[in-house]
Structure formats: structure tokens, C-alpha cells
Amino acid sequence: MPSPQEHHEVEALPFRVDPHMLEDLGLNLYSSLPRVLVEFIANAYDADASHASISMDFQLIRQLRAEMRQHWRQLQDAAKATAAAGETPPDLAPLEEGLLPEAAVIAIQDNGHGMSLDQLRNRFLVAGRRRRLEEGNRSPGGRVLMGRKGVGKLAGFGVARSIEVVSKVKGDDYAHSIHLDFDRIMELPDSREVKVPTFRVDGDAGLGDHGTRVTFSRLVHESVKSQEETVRRSVGDHFFLIDPQDFNTCLNGTAVAPTARGLAYAWPEAGDLSICDLVTHSIDIPETQQRVEFQYRLRFVEDRAALRGSERGVRVYAHKRLAAAPSLLHADTNMHGFRMTDYLDGVVYADFIDEHKQDYIATDRQGLRWETPLLQPMHDFLGAEIKEACKNYQRVRDARRAKEVDEDAYTAELIASAQLSSREKRLARAVCSRLASFHREGVTSEAYREHAQLLVGAIGKGEIFTAISGIAERDNPRLHDLTVEVTKLTHAEIDQTLGVVRSRLVAIKTLQRIIRAVNFRHANNEDDLHLLLKENPWLIDPTYFEFLTSNLANKTFFDRLEAKLKIGAAVPSDYDKTCDDEALDMRENRRPDLVFLLVNSSLKRVVIVELKAPNTRLLHKHLVQLEDYMDDTRRFLKSLDRTDVVVEGCLIGSLELGAQALEVRRLERQIGERGSDAKWVVFDLLELLERTCNAHQEILEIHEKVESEETVT
Template sequence: MTPRRGRGRNVAARQKPAASAAPEPPAAAAPSAELLPDDDGHLYSMTVDLSVLEALGINLYSNAAAVLSELVANAYDADSTLVAIDWKNHGSKVVVADDGAGMTRQELNDRFLKVGYKKRLTEGLVSPRWERPYMGRKGIGKLSVFSIAETVTVYSTKDQTSNGLQIKVPALEEAIRAGEPYHPLPVNVPKEYARRGTVIVLEDLKHKRADLTATALRKRLARRFDVLHQTPPEEGGFYIAIDAKNITYADRQELKKLEFVWEFGEDRMPGEVLPTGITRFDLPDTVSSSEGWKVRGWIGTARRPTDLTDDEEAGSLKNIIVLARGRPIQEGIIEKLDFSRIFGNYVTGQVEADFLDLDGDYGDIATSDRQRLIEDDERVIALQKFLREAFVKASDQWSEHRPKKEAQDVLGRFPALKDWVEARPTGQQEAAKTMIGTIAALALEKKTEAADRATLFRSGVLAFERIGLRDTAAQLGRLEELGGLQAADLLPLLGSQEAYEAGLWVDILRSRVEAISTFRSITRSDEKEKVVHKHLFDNLWLLDASWERASVGGKMEENLRDIHPGLFARGEQGDEITGRIDIRYATSSGRHVIVELKRSSARPTVTDLQTQGLKYFNALDSILEQRQRPDRDIEVIFVLGTPPRTPTKTSRQTADEHIHDMLKGMNGRYVLYEALINNAEHQYQEYLEASDKARDLDKLMASLDQAESE
């Protein structure tokens, strides 16, 4: 690519950079005598309508970065090689100095103080020394300084002669309201500013609009100008320095966030300014071959949408800035593209379209603040169509390559997950990687991201086992068409089925281990009965694992009056039986189970249990009889911390027989909390140890859970 004069992008990385400060000043210049004062003795005069001042100056710009962009553009147009911005006293005073052509006193009046001065009409289309196409067009950018400063002082030196003036915004507004010209105050040029070029000093800043650090200003200006990779100053290169340090690609915060980048045409960013391992793609650069309209620049995607919104100093990076002649002409264009794919949430970039700012018969299509374009212009319509097509192509490539890249990263961090992928049949491994990459690439809430992603990985592994089973079954179906199955053909199906079932069981078992642990904790700490009731009701398998699939219609804390609408439990004498059952459920075989729980520390007698148990047994039997139900098989279970107390001087064997006899009339029995816990642990641990495949998956799940906690 042939570098453009003064704006070449393929040379500067190997060249010595410009000095990080403005050139040394010559000897102090003498005041100018070329322009005589007017009849009232005024050297400078400025005339502007108040509505113009407010609309195009005071109220048009909302932040310091946009204002200083106008001054930087003016310095570029003045053939400067360096514009140095000093952010004095944390931004309480700003000095913008360039080493450009400077202005005489006459030129200060005719150009700087004249609102709407159009240099392209009076001075030509390019700058005289470096032949740069002018950035400025409307001649109103100078008004921007009044939006952040109440006092503006200008020093300019040309042909060894220095001139200075000072503008006070309140006095300017007062003169405008009085219908009189405003006369800036002539000031002496300090020795340090008496050098070729122009120095603008902004004071009495409006802090809400100028509330930026020097670092934040660097980051924002770095995104607003395509002047970061230039030719040397002696060849017309242009540099921006803040506090004596040049802005470079290193200040482009969005470049550090990129995972993929698409570059238009042959234009390329130097590889050293991009993150290591970034994936690069090419896009066409011709918007209109008949008109010769082309673009340069790039679009890129971050790994997460939040990567483009978290930099408070640089502002939001989630947009595409459109530049023309090296400066912004459209701050954001994504919303204009009618593009709704998720790709748009991850994208940032810079598109340089100089054809948007053509001279000659083409009109000016930029708004006054150069942040938006007139949308019905043929150039804007063509650019939007071109970018929409580029987005579609980039989005398709992103959707294809991103899961693979994310999968590679995840498998490098989780060896157990990598082992699982490699254990898949050859035909399933790429699909497994795609599934993992898709989960890794999902945008999740930052606070719960690690936990949510670990859960998704676990669910994805189990779901993939099931999908793999279906895929293998389909292959077996095709083998049948070829003439039948051999034993070796059946093994993959059995293996996949085992893996899927084991995977499902591992998930269940892991949740049950947690339930057992919780149950042990709340019983040992003697929690309130309602807490124990709720946990046992939610995990009835703790009583008997065989019941879980057969139980129906479970109720907790059930009032006897609510068992069946309109029916009341009656005793032998016809009186109503009242009370509340802890837990009741029925099995599919027709058995009705009543569960009564006591706190772990409670020591009821067997007589207490008999009295309570018979009451609920008779109540439920009465309801079932009134409903004319033949399935009146009722069982009462008491869950206790210790065995029920029996009469003294009774042996253990005799006590057990006594308890059995006392509870026999209600098909009753008791179980101890500790026995429930030990039995449950033994039963499920035994299953885990019996299944090698389940144990392997359990290790994988444990590694994902550990990653979640980290």
C-alpha cells in the first residue's frame, strides 16, 4: 500500500517517533504593528449572534475530548507536526500548543475571530506545506472552546511576530446581547509561548464538562484520530502529545480487548499493537467501484460484551467510529445498520471513509458537532449498505470460529473436560468441542458467571451423552440395512447408554449427597420441627429409596379437615377427630403412609406414639371409608432421634417386642434419624463405587465445581 503523504500508516513503526514536546521557541518575537487599531482603539473584533454562540459553541459540545478534538484538527490543518496538550493541575487549566503556521494579527481577526471562516474556499483544498486535505470545513469548531472554558487566551506567532488576545465568555455574551461587536483584550505573549505556531490556553473551566483525567483524555483522543501510526515529523507526520507523552496505538483501549478482527482491503494494523493470539480476517474495501469510494480501517469483537463497557476513562468502546480525513464524522453507526444479530453486542471498530467529506460538487453531510451524518445522502446510504453486508459476513465467520477458539481455551484450563472430549468417538469430538465452546462463549452475569458456567458445562456434558446415544443408535440402524449386527457393533451402543445413565445418576447422586449432609446437619443441631419436616418431605427417598417413584399426592402439614372436601374424620362415637399430620402420601400400589417427626432431642414414650399414631390412623381410615375406598392399607412411621421410652426394668429385646405390639394396631414403626442418614449414604456410595463410568464423570463434575469455587 502506498502511504499517503503526511498520513502514511506503514512506515512509522520503524521510524524514530516525534519528540514528545513542542519545538523549542525562537527568540521572543516582537509585537505586530501591521494592523492599526480601529477608531475606538481596538486591535481585535469578533461578531457573532448569541443563538449561534449557544447552538454551535456553548451548548453543542458536552465533553472536553470533543472540544480538544476541534483544536487538534485545527492544528493539523495548520501544517503542525505536533500538537501538545498540557493538562495543568489535574485539568483546572488546559494549554494546547502546536508548531504549525501560526497567524498574524490580521489572520487572527479574519480567520480565528470570524465565525464560519471556510478555509477550503479561500485557501484551497490542501494545506500549503504538507499538502494535507483539510479536516476543517465549517469554520465553527473554534466555538467549541466556549463550552468548557470561561476564559480563552490565544497566542500565535508567524514570521517571527507574536500576537495575543483573550476572550472572556461573560463579556462576549454581554456584548452580543447589547448588539455590539466584542473586542477581545490584547495581551502580551509570554516568552515560553513566543514560538512558531499557536497556543490556546483554556481557564475557568466548567468542571462538569472538563471532568477528565489526562489518562482519560489520552484514551478518548486516541479513538478520535487516525494519526497514531505516522511518518516522521520531518516528512509531514502528525503527533498528539498529552503531558509531553505522544498518543500511540497503546492508548487504544479497544484494541487490547479484541479476540477477532476484520480489516478492510490491504490496510493492516501492525501486529504488535494487537493481543497475542488474535484471529484476523479480510473484508473487501470497495463501497462503489463506479465512484471510486473505498474504506480503510477495521471492525473487531471482544470476548465479552462487558469488555467494551467497563473502561470508565475511555468511555464506552462499544461502537463503530466513522472517520473522514482522519477525524470523526459519525460517532456510532451500528444502530443505523438494521443489524440484529448477537454479533453486534460484541463489536467495536474504526471505519475510515474519506468519500464522506468530498469537495467540489458534493455537499457537506456532517452535522455541526461532526458526530452524525445526514442520512439521506447517497454516500451515507452506500456506506450503511456496505457495512451491513460486511457485518453479515463477519458475523458468519465469528459464529463459526468463536466456539472453536473458546473450546481450545477451556480445554486447556480443564484437563478433566479435555479427557472427556478425547474419550468421545472420533465422529463426536468436534461436536463436543463446539458444544463446550458455545457454552464458554455465552455472555453471563459477571457476579455469578463462574457458577453459572460450571453448571452449564455439567448440564452440557450430560446432555451430550444423551445426544451421543441417539447418534450411535442411528448408526446401528444403518448397519441393519447393510445386513445385520455383529456383537462388536452393539458395544458402542451399550457403552453410550451406560455413559448416559451413569451421567444422569451422577447428577442425582451428587444432589443426594448434599441432601444427606444437610439432613445430618439440621437433625444434629436440633432445628425446629418445620425445618426438618420440609427437608424430609422434599427428599422422601431418605425414608426408602424405593418409594420415590411410587409416591403420589404428597402433603405436608396437612389439616385432617383438608384430606377430602366435605368429609370429616369421625371416631367410634361419631365425634370429629381434629389435628394436623406432618407428612402424608400415597403409593401407586394403594398404600397410604403417615409420617410423624419429632425433634432429634425429643424423648417420647411408646405410649405417646401409640396415642398420636392411632388418632391419625383412625382419622385417615374414617375418611377412606366414607369415600368407599377399598385400598385402606395405612402405615404410620415415626422419625425419632432416639428409640421411644418403654417401662423400666425391661430388656432391649423385650422393649422392642413391647414397642412392636404397641404400634401393631396402626401398622406402625419407628426409624432413627442417624439410621436414615447412614443407610442413605451407604446405598448411594455403594452405587457410585460400583460404576467406573459414574466415578469418572463424578471426577469431571467435581473439577468443574472446584473451578466454580475458584
């Protein structure tokens, strides 16, 4: 053992914080407008305000974003022309990072206590200040404080590069104003050198007796794209449990309220409670030997109004503020009734989460530290309840749909005219009941009637199971072989039969094995996967079997559209799909040779499918590319006076939600904000196959149910 050495202090080295931390705590963490707004509204609540008002001109912002996009495309075209001429084009900054003109501003004003010059200096301008430790857990007015980490004030840099704060306290005949400039702060080597200009404003500065106004300008193009309805819904749901008589928010003069949802069912079932009421439950925490209490209810919206992806699951509140965004809590995708999660609007109110010294809530309030001893028991309980709730709501829905189908004259006539046996008629009714649940309008929708005719006509037929089973039994099934056989299956006339469904299930599970094992950077493997999805669109969506009988007699239209988009047979001859930008992860990966069309003229529908290799992460720019394809297609159709044709898009690849890469987070945010009327979808390939597998498994369950009933009879 070495002998002790004497230590001589040389000097005290400073610990510095680089201003670029603002990027991590502001720009990168809060990159969507609703998340930014709720942070400043929470500040207003903590200041004992009774009212907060948001003002922004959505129409102006939309117009300026469109002009910026058009200008950026012109610069992009000019850069391409320069490169084609053999010259070096200028660097083009990403459109997403562009700043709108200063005419576009967003302002939030409240009538809270306001901040004096000393409070601005020692409280607001101190990032990471622990207010609860300094002042306790309650505001001067007695409210439980929402703020905790002291970084929410940096959220504004997620949507703007300039932030002005004007604040006035009661009794003063003047206000104070400070201005934060993101770019100037970034130029400094050390946060200790940041000096914030401060001004005294005579009069009340439009704040009345007291209050604060925060104004954002030089808005970031990508971060302010949210529609007004999205902002209203997000802000309203974030403060879902606050009594508007105590504190309310308005947007452009109109009150903001939680999203009004038509609820159809709630679990646990409780005859003495309304469908909106919560039930109280308590659980033991083994490691701390304590018992915690919370309220919850797993509600489901009406079955023809599926929720947005970002709204599905269980949202958790603590002290009247959202603590965790909706989550399915790792619900098993193979559980009975998993599709019911599309309608799940669960609410949990658990104050105990926010009453500990340790912080269990993520900084951006999108998730909780579920893996901790305090929260794991509640996570496990809610996960089990989701499974039970979905199973019971599926039962309720099935009963409703069966009654609807039994009373539908069209379905009755369709089954009666199909010349089916008694057993096949029962099967047909069961299939139609399940089919009706896939369509928002149920038996009244044209899509239901068209698909029901195909399904009922196919009852009792089947083949090709042997060929696919043979491939699946091999130790190392080849993707090319599966492509050939599944394509045969798809083009068979017996499309939706029991034998085909079983064959498809085997094929899907085999394809899942292949995807997990294959290196898709190998060109042949990638091309085979592309061909498989193109020739078998039911793998993407079970309802896409309508494209198998697509009317492509008008091939001129199809070819012209491919040429317009430069995809399919019209990919430029000088395009090199093996170059690093196209082959490596996190590079451009914008391959036009992996984009194809599904066209059905009679249904007036065009679907553009963009595929990325399973080992290439999906990025926001890939979705932008798909939207560009869709825009170009709509313009092309308009030139042909075919505005009646619906254009849809489907992006498929490896979806790595939760990753820190900016492009991935931007994609995640846009997926979360996707409205129910959006014409595009994004799928992780393996999850897509799991979804398709579940849909086919449901058809088998129908057959098994009918066979079981027949045995009992």
C-alpha cells in the first residue's frame, strides 16, 4: 500500500456552465408550441393569477411559414442547378431552423403578483432555482406550486430566439422589462458573462395593477406549426383538473377548456358513478412500507372517433397539472382487444408523485420514472387494468356491433343471397360484426358494404397454405422465397378466406423473423422487401386489399404520376442508392426508388408508400419528403381536374421514439400532433406487422367462436 502523499493546493479552478446548455434545456427539450405555453401558464398559476391570456395570429404565422417554405424551395432548386453546372452550391440552412419575420409574435399575459426588479434578478433569471426549497410548497395565495426544477422559463427558446418579459408588482407606478436574445447568449463562452438588458417602463405597461407579459418573437419555423385547435386541446388537457372559477386561460379571447370527448364506456364499471367520475384506489409500496392513494378511471371514447396517437393511453396528473403524457404503459399488443387502445382515454390523479424530495416527473412532463420503487407498483396495477378494460370494452363493442349487423337490412340481404349453409351464415354475421367495428360509420359506410360483399362471397374457400408453411419451417427462410409465395397468395381469387388468413399469419410471423435477422443494407434484401409490400399491400393495412383489384386500365395516368414524382420507373438514371448519404443511418436516406403508388380509380384513392430499410431510423425529413410527394400529387390531380381523388401517405421504417436526435424528436412530435383527419401515417415495420397479424388473428377467432357454438348446438 503506497504511503500517504502530502497535498498542496495550487489554485481553485472555476466550474463553468456553457451557454449551450440553453439548447439542451430549452431549444431541444421544448420544441413544440403547446409544451412551451403550458410552462408559462404554470408560472402564472404559481403567481396566484386568476387568468392567463394567450395571443397569437395563427393565420399570419401560417402565411409566413408558407412564404418561407416557398422561398427555401427556390433556394434549393437554385443550389441543385448550381451543382448540375459543376459548381459548388452554397450551404443551405435547414428550413426547420428558419426564423419568421418579427411581425409574428406570441404573447402570454397574466394578472399574477408580478416580479420586482430584485425578483427578476434573483428568481426569474436564475435557471435551476429550487423555489420549493427556498419558499415552501405553496404560493402566497395558498396554491400548491406547479413549478419545481426552475428550467421551465427556458422553454421559450424552443419556439423563439427572442423573449421579452414585462412585469409589474402591486403598488408601483412603473414596470420592468428584460430582453433575452438566444443568439447573443450563444456567442458568449461562459454563462457568467451573460448580461440581460433591463428597462424601467413608466405606467402600467398594459398590465393593470399587477401582472406579467411574456412575448416571443423571431419564431422558429418548425416549432410554431401547431394548429389553433391543437394548441387549445393541449393546453386545456394539461390543466384538466383546475377549476376555471379559480384559474382560467383564454386563447385569442376565447376560453380554453379540456377536450370534450364523447365517452362510451369506463372501467372499472361502477353503477353508482357517472362515466366521467374517478374511482379511488390504494396500493402498497413494499420497499418503503407505505400505502399510497390515487384516483383513476379508464374511459373509452365512442367507437367511431379513434383518438390521436398522442392522446391514447393513460395520462397522469399531480396537483392539478399534467405529470405524464398519455401512455399505454407497455400494454401487450397480443392481448385480446388491443385495438381498443385506439379509444382509450385514461385519467390518473396521484398527488403523492409530486410530494417527495426526489423528483419523479420528467422535466418536459411527458413521462414518469416508472421504474422506481415508488411508482413501479402503480405502473403494474394500471397495466393490468388496461388489459382488463380493453377486454371488457371489446366485449361491449362486439355485442353492440352484432346487434347493429343483425338489424341491418343490407347485411341481411347480402347473407341471404350468398347461398350459405347455416354454419357459414353464422360465420358471415360474425365476420360482418367485426368488419363493422373497423369503420367509423359502421354498417352505414360505403366501405363496410363494399368489403362485406367481398368477405361474405369468400366464406368457405381456401388454399396455398402448404407452400408458405414449407418456407416457414426452414431454419433460415429467404425473403425472396416468401415474397414470391405471398404474392401468389395475394393475387389468388380466394383473398379473404380462412385458409388464406392462416397462411398470411404464418407469412407475417416468418417475415418478422427475417426482419430481425437480415442486413437490409444489402441491396437485394431491401429490394425484395420493397417488392413484397408493393405487391401485397394488405401487409401495410388489412383494408388495402381493395387495391388488389385496382382499376389500372388507365395506365397512362399511373405512369404520368410516377414521372411527376420521379419514383418507380421514373427514378433518375444518375441516382446512386449505394452512396453513403443514402445507405448509412442518420444520413439523407431519401431514396426515391423505395417509394411506390397504390391507385384505385374507382375508389378515387391514391396511397403513396415510402419505405425505409428496417435498420435505418425514420427521421422528420422523411415525413417531410412524403408530404412533398403528397402535395405534388394533389397539384398533379388538380391539373387534371381530379380534386375528388383522396391522396394518402404511409411512411414505414424503424421508429425509434424517445431517441435524443433532433430529427427523431421532431418526427415524434409531429406524430403526436397528428389529427384524426390527417392523410398520412407513420409505422415501425415490426409494429406494423404485429398490427396486421392481430387483425388476421381476430378473423380466426371469429371462425373458432362459430365452430365452438356449432359444437355446443
